[in-house]
Amino acid sequence: MGTHLHFDCFSGISGDMTLGALVDVGMPFRDLVGGLKRLGVSGFRLTKRRVHREALHATKVNVQITSAMRSPLSLRSIHKILSRSRLSERVKQQSRVVFDRLAESEGHAHRVPKAHVHFHEVSVLDSFVDIVGALIGCEALDVTRVTSSAVNVGSGTLQSAHGTLPVPGPAVADLSRGIPIYSAGPARELATPTGIALLRTLTTEFGAMPPIIPSAVGYGAGDAEPEGWPNVLRVLLARESLQRGRLHDMVVSIETNLDDLNPQIYEHIVERLFDRGALDVTLTPVIMKRGRPGIVLTCLAGQEHVERMLDIVFSDTTALGVRVQPVARQILPRRFVSVPIRGGTVRVKIGTVDRGTAKGVPEYADCKRIAVRTGRPVKVVMEEAAASYASFRRSGKVHA
Structure with a gap:
């Protein structure tokens, strides 16, 4: 290792x-x-x-x-x-x-x-x-x-x-x-x-x-x-045995408090951040000074994308200051496999926990696309994809 x-x-x-x-x-x-x-x-x-x-x-x-x-x-x-x-x-x-x-x-x-x-x-x-x-x-x-x-x-x-x-x-x-x-x-x-x-x-x-x-x-x-x-x-x-084979990397956390932004704009900001390379974006409700409700906008990105993220936060929000700090991550080795279901195929992201143990999560975007095309609920499509992945694992076609 x-x-x-x-x-x-x-x-x-x-x-x-x-x-x-x-x-x-x-x-x-x-x-x-x-x-x-x-x-x-x-x-x-x-x-x-x-x-x-x-x-x-x-x-x-x-x-x-x-x-x-x-x-x-x-x-x-x-x-x-x-x-x-x-x-x-x-x-x-x-x-x-x-x-x-x-x-x-x-x-x-x-x-x-x-x-x-x-x-x-x-x-x-x-x-x-x-x-x-x-x-x-x-x-x-x-x-x-x-x-x-x-x-x-x-x-x-x-x-x-x-x-x-x-x-x-x-x-x-x-x-x-x-x-x-x-x-x-x-x-x-x-x-x-x-x-x-x-x-x-x-x-x-x-x-x-x-x-x-x-x-x-x-x-x-x-x-x-x-x-x-x-x-x-x-x-x-x-x-390298303490983390049992997990991968390590450093990302940057970009965070700011907002209490005077039209809530309708948040969806656009989140989409822009993801489009420009954000790894994750969250909005957390908080109570700020003088009892005002507010939102903590948090974005995780690789070092190479930090300037892009900052440009979006400063241009598209009312923020005057942003907290930027490096964050260490431990992540599971992951890969994708495609499984068939009614109406198409869904990619399943597989994270390897340890030898012989893995967990798979169907990709939401694939499930949503099939749900829209077939008229079935997204929840049903995701459950079918998870069942198909489990069947593939039992058959030995997909290994942990």
């Missing part, structure tokens, strides 16, 4: 911290070294050692550059190296996404197209090792779900080739759009572009640690050793 990896970024995240944490939590170091040989890039050597960061024991993975590349590499050149490599297709694709994000952030910071961004001949080797190595590690640990805490980006200023910059630097700030970050601890940069780009690519849920039963905990050390601060990345590894 795979494993669940949780990043605890209380001291930020970087590429080498990620490598160290993955080795510390259980990835064999030889698998990391052997996996990176499939990249087809030379000029570096990996070492690891046990270190202390304040009161914590951690693993430090070092990348020693033995010979730098002859010239900076463009994003296109990096894609070619990845395509020619003997890495798995999954690692190749994820690596491309991480490098694309790094190039986009650097391009935004320097106001140039990402195709014109070039990776320095020394740092690109570090980037290859950190990015590809971390993805090899996740594959070796059979990671199928990744969650993360909010990311501590540090504070103060940092020195760069372009002068003094605020923390987080421009690239980290750009990569952090849409994920929770905060500032704490020593006055220094704690999160690097590579670390944030990896996190964005791997993680599906940011926030408080979800319920897990850890089987291993790992600590990856960073280079810096600020006094009184354990500069490590902590990861927790768990078998």
Whole structure:
């Protein structure tokens, strides 16, 4: 079923911290070294050692550059190296996404197209090792779900080739759009572009640690050793068994209180929200201030549809403010089967509870269509569809 990896970024995240944490939590170091040989890039050597960061024991993975590349590499050149490599297709694709994000952030910071961004001949080797190595590690640990805490980006200023910059630097700030970050601890940069780009690519849920039963905990050390601060990345590894095979995702809840809208308009608003990609829309009656009756409009949507939902709520209602917050969901694996009844066929949505157990719900729209065409009550059509599905299950034509 795979494993669940949780990043605890209380001291930020970087590429080498990620490598160290993955080795510390259980990835064999030889698998990391052997996996990176499939990249087809030379000029570096990996070492690891046990270190202390304040009161914590951690693993430090070092990348020693033995010979730098002859010239900076463009994003296109990096894609070619990845395509020619003997890495798995999954690692190749994820690596491309991480490098694309790094190039986009650097391009935004320097106001140039990402195709014109070039990776320095020394740092690109570090980037290859950190990015590809971390993805090899996740594959070796059979990671199928990744969650993360909010990311501590540090504070103060940092020195760069372009002068003094605020923390987080421009690239980290750009990569952090849409994920929770905060500032704490020593006055220094704690999160690097590579670390944030990896996190964005791997993680599906940011926030408080979800319920897990850890089987291993790992600590990856960073280079810096600020006094009184354990500069490590902590990861927790768990078998994906607590939720018994249920799927996980993050959606966004959009909610507003309304007490001065013509009730006839609600039907139109709900239809528009569903048409634009809403997962669910509800209207809840409430008593508001001064005893006024009102309605709480709640819409669930994927992150990619949030702006569409907000546009509709602000344009079609009297709302002046909207509450927006991420919501974690557990959902059953589902599929559709079609069953025959009098007057046509009805799709039945099947949710798998566990091995051998499933529940099926006839699609209302299909039942309504048949009811209108045949003149029978919708309730009767739905009952007939449910009976047909049950018969199919007993016959073995439909499996849980």
